[in-house]
Amino acid sequence: MSDPRLARPDDPPLMALRDVTLAFGPKVIQRNLSLDVRRGTIFAVMGGSGCGKSTVLKAMIGLLRPREGRYIMDGEDYWAGSEERRTEIGRRRFGVLFQNAALWSAMTVGMNVALPMQMFTALDEPSIRRLVMLKLGLVGMEHAVDQLPSELSGGMRKRAGLARALALDPDILFFDEPSAGLDPISASRLDDLILNLRDGLGATVVIVSHELPSLFAIADDGVFLDAKTRTVIAHGSPTALRDGCADPQVQAFMRRENYDAEAGGKV
Amino acid sequence: MAAGTHPTWRHIAATDRDVLALGGDWIAQSGAIPQFSPECLTGSAAGRTIAFDTAGLGRWDTGLIEFLWDAKRTAASAGLRVDGSGLPEAARKLLGLLPDRLATAASPSHRRFRPLHALGGKTLGMLAELGALAELLAVTTSGAVRALVARARMRAVDLLANIRAAGPQALAIVGVVNFLVGAILAFVGAVQLRKFAADIFVADLVAIAVVREMAGVMTAIVMSGRTGAAYAARIATMRGNEELDALAVVGIPASDYIVLPSVLALVFTMPLLYLYGCFVGILGGFVVALAMLDITPLGYFHQTVEAVPLDQFAFGFVKTVAFAAMIGVTSCRIGLLAGRSAADVGVAATKAVVVGIVGVIAMDAVFAVIADIVGI
CATH class of the missing domain: 3.30.750.24 (STAS domain)
Structure with missing residues (x-):
């Protein structure tokens, strides 16, 4: 690709986890986790239920401090910086779509999108209003600007959450299960949207998902986490893992076959 | 940049x-x-x-x-x-x-200033709410009756857990509040009664005020803020999580499964908390009176026993049962009516406390009139 915003293969990764151990109290979720997210890619964190996908996402957006290991964010050690610095990174660079959209329920959809802009930009109200309409328009939600989150369906809430994640034009977007709970048409529209946002805004996307059609359609890199050994068992794009990974669990996941973890093979 | x-x-x-x-x-x-x-x-x-x-x-x-x-x-x-x-x-x-044209957004309903319309709407709404409360009370009462013959869909463990939360865990705060109220009454009384050399009547004042009014009302207010708000918030959150829908699908009526144990727990514990409050309140007055006045402990005790006949306790007991039922039923009702968002949970909890406190005081006034008529 000739777009200067996209990475060349020898560029340093935009985000990197190095030998990271993630744990809640005594409960270790993932250990020896290393991954590289290159600029401009759509990076998928894959794995079965309960393997710690969402926890990895939490670590990457700075909500969970790794017990061990380092998190390199665009060349700087994320956790070595001050709290202000981390907040600054989160505000300027991260846009997060949470699993249940996490819209602020006391505000209308429009106010949800406007709040980050009101708090952190010097834009005047009419400009904010126009940008709110634009962001909602991009996700096809401009008609719901004055509605409350409780009046929306699950898919609409998710799209509104995406509009809010885009509020400050972040260059890294995190999606936690974006297409879970959406019908196939909405899910594929969301996939297109993610691709267009990546191409259009030059954003890097980290996506946690186990929706195979979405993964094959959009992700161009990724890791596969294992719930049992609590570590990464494969690196690569979903398509590459499907076609080239020998691990039986990865194969079973990618081809939707039954897999018995105890027996260590297909059933 | x-x-x-x-x-x-x-x-x-x-x-x-x-x-x-x-x-x-x-x-x-x-x-x-x-x-x-x-x-x-x-x-x-x-x-x-x-x-x-x-x-x-x-x-x-x-x-x-x-x-x-x-x-x-x-x-x-x-x-x-x-x-x-x-x-x-x-x-x-x-x-x-992006679409070619902006869909004309569903315009937010315009609020016009129509005071009569608003008043009428509020009145009708309040009447409907009274009816709904009466219905919930009836359903809960019938559930309680069925529970007696073990036919209600209520689990004993839920009732016991609720009783534990509404009873033993509330002892500390109910105790503190009533002790201080008793002490304050004694302070106020001591200053006045000393002028007439009627020191010993501080015991009467504290005992009658605590047993007749203060212990019951204070306990009810504390329980409304503590337990009533918790009920409203819990039920509102369950509604938001579709837990109530899930109960309805498996055929467990929310009135039996949630409202009944909550209300029963309050009805069981509040009279006991009232008696405990009476004791602690009189103790508070006793401590202050002994410290400030020239009274013997035995004299104070004797005067207190003389001052409050048993029917005063019975009256207070009945009152707190009514308070408990009212707090329990209205709190649950407010929770059941709440919206599904996080803000709605806060609104429900606030509403439960306000309705509970105002309700307790209004009911207490009614009881005072009744007591006057029947001459207790």
Whole structure:
């Protein structure tokens, strides 16, 4: 690709986890986790239920401090910086779509999108209003600007959450299960949207998902986490893992076959 | 980010098409994004094409898309064709996601000032609410009766857990509040009664006030704020999580499963808390009286026993049962009526406390009148 915003293969990764151990109290979720997210890619964190996908996402957006290991964010050690610095990174660079959209329920959809802009930009109200309409328009939600989150369906809430994640034009977007709970048409529209946002805004996307059609359609890199050994068992794009990974669990996941973890093979 | 060049645009009317020439950096957060002026296209006949010249375009983000969308909507309403081939591919893709026209948003219902309408609506709403409360009370009572014959769908463990939360765990706060109220009464009484050398009657004052009014009302207010709010918040959260729907699907009525144990727990524990409150309140008065006045402990004790016959306790006991039922039923009802969002849970909890406290005091006034009539 000739777009200067996209990475060349020898560029340093935009985000990197190095030998990271993630744990809640005594409960270790993932250990020896290393991954590289290159600029401009759509990076998928894959794995079965309960393997710690969402926890990895939490670590990457700075909500969970790794017990061990380092998190390199665009060349700087994320956790070595001050709290202000981390907040600054989160505000300027991260846009997060949470699993249940996490819209602020006391505000209308429009106010949800406007709040980050009101708090952190010097834009005047009419400009904010126009940008709110634009962001909602991009996700096809401009008609719901004055509605409350409780009046929306699950898919609409998710799209509104995406509009809010885009509020400050972040260059890294995190999606936690974006297409879970959406019908196939909405899910594929969301996939297109993610691709267009990546191409259009030059954003890097980290996506946690186990929706195979979405993964094959959009992700161009990724890791596969294992719930049992609590570590990464494969690196690569979903398509590459499907076609080239020998691990039986990865194969079973990618081809939707039954897999018995105890027996260590297909059933 | 380096402050880039200012975004600029020009409208060029060529013979066969309108061209918008864009230049400079189009960054949304710079706040410098120009507004597209629809007037420049008014001269263009329907069917003409709008194209874009982006040779001078620098960096851009959604700010550019915002401008392009304005142009696209204007073009659509004027019947013009948009040729996006001159745009960067990514911008064309994003523009493609945006609709041609803004759907007229469902306008928020206009609130007009109609006081009579509002008053009538409020009155009808309140009457309906009273009816609904009475119904819930009836359903709960019938559930309680069925529970006696072990036919209600209530689990003993839920009832016991509720009793534990409403009873033993409330002892500390109920104790503190009642002790202090008793002490305050003794202070107030001591100052006045000392003037008449009627020191010993502080015991009467404290005992009668605590047993008749203060212990019951104070306990009920504390329980309304502590347990009533908790019920309302819990049920409202369950509603938000569709837990109540899940109960309904398996055929467990919310009135039996949630409301009944909650109300019963309050009805069981509050009279006991009242008796405990009486004891602690009198103790508070006793401590202050001994410290301030020239009274013997035995004299104070004797005077207290003389002052409050047993029927006073019985009256207070009945009152707190009524308070407990009222707090339990209204709190649960408010929870069941709550909306599904986080803000609604807060609203429900607040409402439960307000209704509970006002209700307790209003009911207490009614009881006072009744007591006067029957001569207790």
